[in-house]
Amino acid sequence: ALKKRQVSRLVRERLPASIRELLAGMGEVGDAQNVPIFAVGGFVRDLLLGKENLDIDLVIEGDGIAFAREYCRRHPCRVRTHAKFGTAVIIFPDGFKVDIASARMEYYHEPGALPNVEHASIKLDLYRRDFTINTLALALNGPEKGALLDFFGAQRDLQDKVLRVLHNLSFVEDSTRVFRAIRFEQRLGFHIGLQTEQLLRSALRMGFVEKVGGPRLFNELAQILKESNPLPAVERMAELGLLPYIHSRLTLPPRVKSLFAEASRAIHWYELLYTGEPCQGWLVYFLCLTSGLDEESLEELNRRLGIPSRHGVILGEQRREVHRLQRFFERRWGRGRPLRPVELHARLSPLATEALLYLMARVDNDEVRSWVSYFYTALRKAAPLLSGDELKALGIPPGPLYKKILKTLLDARLNGKVASREDEIVLVKKRFLKP
Ligand code: ATP
Known part of the structure; x- marks a missing residue:
C-alpha cells in the first residue's frame, strides 16, 4: 500500500498544477467548515494507474451541498444542487465541473431502481460502489490530508488487474454493474475475478438483468460503444449471454464482428480529416451491432431503450437508405459503371456523417468505399460561388x-x-x- 509520501509524489507528478490548486482550495474550505473531504472513485483509480482522468468526484463527510455553497462564496464559480440526493456540482467560469456528494447511505427499494440517499460515513459510501478498484479515497484536508484510504483492497486489485465486487449481492442490487464490469475489464485490460464472474452469471440466471429499465440499459450500452475500441467488450457481452437482454434476436455473427472492424477504420479515417464536426462513433457502432435486425425489431428496440428521438432519423430512414445504397453501389461497380459526382452528391448529401460511415463500413469493396470517401472530402461542401x-x-x-x-x-x-x-x-x- 502506498505511503502518504508516495501518494503526494504521484499527485505532484501526475496532476496538473491547476488541479492540485483546486483540490487544495477544496481542502481549505473543508477545514474552515470542519468537515472531512475526499477525492474518490475513477479519479483516484486513474491517478494510481497513471491514466489521465480529470473527472473529479468529491465526497464530503457531512453536508456536501452546504460545502459547495461555501466554496462558491469564496471562489468565482456557481453551484447546482440536487437536494434529494445530497449532491452538488460546482461549475467554474471555464465550464470545468466538480461533482460533490454527501457521504451517504443508499437504500435499494428494488433491484435496478434508483437509490434514496441519506448521510452516512465515507466507508459506507465507498462500500456502496461497484468494484473495489473504485473505492479509493484521497483525503484532502484535516490530519489525514494526502493519505490514501483503502478499506477494501483496491490497491491490491489494481496491482493484480482484477475487477471484484464488494459483496455477493452487488449485481443483484444494481445489475447495470454487469455492463460496467465488462466496460472496465476491456478498457483497463483487467479481468473479472473468478468469484465476481460467478456472481455475475448467477445474477443473469436469476433474471436480475431483465429488470434494468430501458434508459439505464441504453446508457450502459452507449458507454460501452463509446469506448475507443468497443468490439472486445461486445464480444464479452455475447460470450456472457447478454445480447438477448438488449433484444431477443440480437446475436454477434462473424459478419457483424467484421462490420465493427470496418466501422472502426471508417471512424478513424473520419477523425483524421479534422473536419471540426464531431461524429458520434457510438451511433455508427450501434448501427453495426443492430445491422442484422429487421426494421420492426430495431424500432421496438429503440422504443424500449428510450433512444432519444433525435437519433430516430438515422436509425430509421437513413439506415434503410444505406442498406439500399450499398446494394445499388455494388451493382454499379459490378457493371463497371462508377457513379458520377453529380449522382454521388444527389444520393449521399441527405445522409448524416454517422450514416455515411456506416455505409463505408458495410461496403466490402475498396473502390466503392472510395466513392463514399471521395464524396465526403471533395463533393459534400460543393456549392456555387455566385450568389x-x-x-x-x-x-x-x-x-x-x-x-x-x-x-x-x-x-x-x-x-x-x-x-x-x-x-x-x-x-x-x-x-x-x-x-
Ligand atoms: P469513467 O471514466 O467511465 O467515467 P468512472 O469510474 O469515473 O469511469 P463513473 O461512471 O463516472 O465512472 O462513476 C463514478 C464513480 O461512481 C465510479 O468510480 C463508481 O465507483 C461509482 N459508480 C458509478 N456507477 C455505479 C454503480 N452502478 N454502482 C456503484 N457505483 C457506481
Missing part, C-alpha cells in the same frame, strides 16, 4: 429561375466544368442570358 445578389447584378430578374441556375452551377462544379467565379459567370451568360 442570388450576383445573379441579379448580371441582370437576371429574381424568380424561380434562380433555383434552376444554382442547380446548373452546382452540377457544373461537381462535374469539374467550372472552377472559378468567372467560369460561372460565363456559364450563366451563355445559358440563361439572351445575347
Whole structure:
C-alpha cells in the first residue's frame, strides 16, 4: 500500500498544477467548515494507474451541498444542487465541473431502481460502489490530508488487474454493474475475478438483468460503444449471454464482428480529416451491432431503450437508405459503371456523417468505399460561388429561375466544368442570358 509520501509524489507528478490548486482550495474550505473531504472513485483509480482522468468526484463527510455553497462564496464559480440526493456540482467560469456528494447511505427499494440517499460515513459510501478498484479515497484536508484510504483492497486489485465486487449481492442490487464490469475489464485490460464472474452469471440466471429499465440499459450500452475500441467488450457481452437482454434476436455473427472492424477504420479515417464536426462513433457502432435486425425489431428496440428521438432519423430512414445504397453501389461497380459526382452528391448529401460511415463500413469493396470517401472530402461542401445578389447584378430578374441556375452551377462544379467565379459567370451568360 502506498505511503502518504508516495501518494503526494504521484499527485505532484501526475496532476496538473491547476488541479492540485483546486483540490487544495477544496481542502481549505473543508477545514474552515470542519468537515472531512475526499477525492474518490475513477479519479483516484486513474491517478494510481497513471491514466489521465480529470473527472473529479468529491465526497464530503457531512453536508456536501452546504460545502459547495461555501466554496462558491469564496471562489468565482456557481453551484447546482440536487437536494434529494445530497449532491452538488460546482461549475467554474471555464465550464470545468466538480461533482460533490454527501457521504451517504443508499437504500435499494428494488433491484435496478434508483437509490434514496441519506448521510452516512465515507466507508459506507465507498462500500456502496461497484468494484473495489473504485473505492479509493484521497483525503484532502484535516490530519489525514494526502493519505490514501483503502478499506477494501483496491490497491491490491489494481496491482493484480482484477475487477471484484464488494459483496455477493452487488449485481443483484444494481445489475447495470454487469455492463460496467465488462466496460472496465476491456478498457483497463483487467479481468473479472473468478468469484465476481460467478456472481455475475448467477445474477443473469436469476433474471436480475431483465429488470434494468430501458434508459439505464441504453446508457450502459452507449458507454460501452463509446469506448475507443468497443468490439472486445461486445464480444464479452455475447460470450456472457447478454445480447438477448438488449433484444431477443440480437446475436454477434462473424459478419457483424467484421462490420465493427470496418466501422472502426471508417471512424478513424473520419477523425483524421479534422473536419471540426464531431461524429458520434457510438451511433455508427450501434448501427453495426443492430445491422442484422429487421426494421420492426430495431424500432421496438429503440422504443424500449428510450433512444432519444433525435437519433430516430438515422436509425430509421437513413439506415434503410444505406442498406439500399450499398446494394445499388455494388451493382454499379459490378457493371463497371462508377457513379458520377453529380449522382454521388444527389444520393449521399441527405445522409448524416454517422450514416455515411456506416455505409463505408458495410461496403466490402475498396473502390466503392472510395466513392463514399471521395464524396465526403471533395463533393459534400460543393456549392456555387455566385450568389442570388450576383445573379441579379448580371441582370437576371429574381424568380424561380434562380433555383434552376444554382442547380446548373452546382452540377457544373461537381462535374469539374467550372472552377472559378468567372467560369460561372460565363456559364450563366451563355445559358440563361439572351445575347
Ligand atoms: P469513467 O471514466 O467511465 O467515467 P468512472 O469510474 O469515473 O469511469 P463513473 O461512471 O463516472 O465512472 O462513476 C463514478 C464513480 O461512481 C465510479 O468510480 C463508481 O465507483 C461509482 N459508480 C458509478 N456507477 C455505479 C454503480 N452502478 N454502482 C456503484 N457505483 C457506481
